[in-house]
Amino acid sequence: MNYRHIYHAGNFADVLKHAVLARLVTYMQGKDKAFRVLDTHAGIGLYDLSSEEAQKTGEWHEGIGRLLGDDLPADIVPLLAPYLDAVKALNPDGGVRLYPGSPKLARMLFRSQDRLSAMELHPDDYETLHRLFDGDFQSRVTHLDGWLSLGAHVPPKEKRGIILVDPPFEKEGEYERLVDGLARAYRKFPGGVYCLWYPLKKGAPIAEFHKALKDLGIPKMLCAELSVRSDRETTGLTGSGLIVVNPPFTLKDELGLLLPFLKERLRQDRFASARSFWIAGEQQLAS
Numbered sequence: 318m319n320y321r322h323i324y325h326a327g328n329f330a331d332v333l334k335h336a337v338l339a340r341l342v343t344y345m346q347g348k349d350k351a352f353r354v355l356d357t358h359a360g361i362g363l364y365d366l367s368s369e370e371a372q373k374t375g376e377w378h379e380g381i382g383r384l385l386g387d388d389l390p391a392d393i394v395p396l397l398a399p400y401l402d403a404v405k406a407l408n409p410d411g412g413v414r415l416y417p418g419s420p421k422l423a424r425m426l427f428r429s430q431d432r433l434s435a436m437e438l439h440p441d442d443y444e445t446l447h448r449l450f451d452g453d454f455q456s457r458v459t460h461l462d463g464w465l466s467l468g469a470h471v472p473p474k475e476k477r478g479i480i481l482v483d484p485p486f487e488k489e490g491e492y493e494r495l496v497d498g499l500a501r502a503y504r505k506f507p508g509g510v511y512c513l514w515y516p517l518k519k520g521a522p523i524a525e526f527h528k529a530l531k532d533l534g535i536p537k538m539l540c541a542e543l544s545v546r547s548d549r550e551t552t553g554l555t556g557s558g559l560i561v562v563n564p565p566f567t568l569k570d571e572l573g574l575l576l577p578f579l580k581e582r583l584r585q586d587r588f589a590s591a592r593s594f595w596i597a598g599e600q601q602l603a604s
């Protein structure tokens with residue numbers, strides 16, 4: 318396991334993922350009933366962007382670093398508020414030195430009844446995350462293969478939940494594992510809200526991935542993708558996507574505002590692009 322998220326924390330891919338995660342948490346809180354966030358690949362939870370590792374790549378400058386001004390359009394402010402307010406709360410003196418990873422962000426947004434189960438397999442990162450939530454009875458951190466938790470930890474006992482699957486994509490076959498993992502978990506918990514993250518880069522098998530997802534026969538599945546630059550000159554990450562199963566009914570319209578804004582704000586060249594569409598579900602209603 319070589320991947321360490323500290324090198325990438327707060328980058329353009331984190332911005333999309335964390336903004337959408339915050340929307341999902343906010344939506345779940347429309348009902349009083351408790352829910353659980355299961356974070357299968359959780360990372361260390363809190364990132365020091367002044368650390369040597371984060372400074373080495375400086376990726377956050379082109380992610381969260383571009384969102385901190387007071388110049389957000391009026392229709393975007395409420396959509397990003399849950400996410401950006403959490404970032405601001407960690408940095409009361411302004412700027413961004415501390416950045417919340419997915420488990421910390423979810424936890425910061427929780428009410429007293431909401432719960433977190435976070436899986437992390439890297440031994441050091443697990444220790445760090447475990448320390449972060451030490452003594453917090455609303456959060457449980459487990460040193461476990463997150464793919465196993467998709468079988469073992471669903472459905473959550475609250476019977477309401479968001480399942481975030483955010484693997485490092487350092488091995489071959491991660492797109493297929495995402496599809497298989499979703500299929501397994503969905504069989505046990507068809508009412509869950511699933512959010513799967515995947516990279517966009519040159520040669521990525523995106524069409525096959527979308528087809529395999531569609532072939533699962535899951536009735537409601539929304540896709541959001543944002544590319545910040547062309548993949549012609551690089552084999553590195555040029556964008557990222559999210560698959561949201563059982564999305565809140567508001568999410569498609571929210572993405573219709575958020576994605577064009579993020580495309581303009583986070584673009585690194587003139588080839589930036591963004592799209593959201595139904596892999597399964599609502600398109601039948603729309604046509």
Ligand code: SAM
Binds near residue numbers: 463
């Ligand atoms: N979800 C985090 C966030 O948004 O802040 C970032 C997670 S990072 C992309 C992926 C994490 O998965 C890394 O911390 C890595 O150590 C961990 N990891 C890798 N393989 C894993 C596995 N099989 N099960 C659980 N965690 C794993």
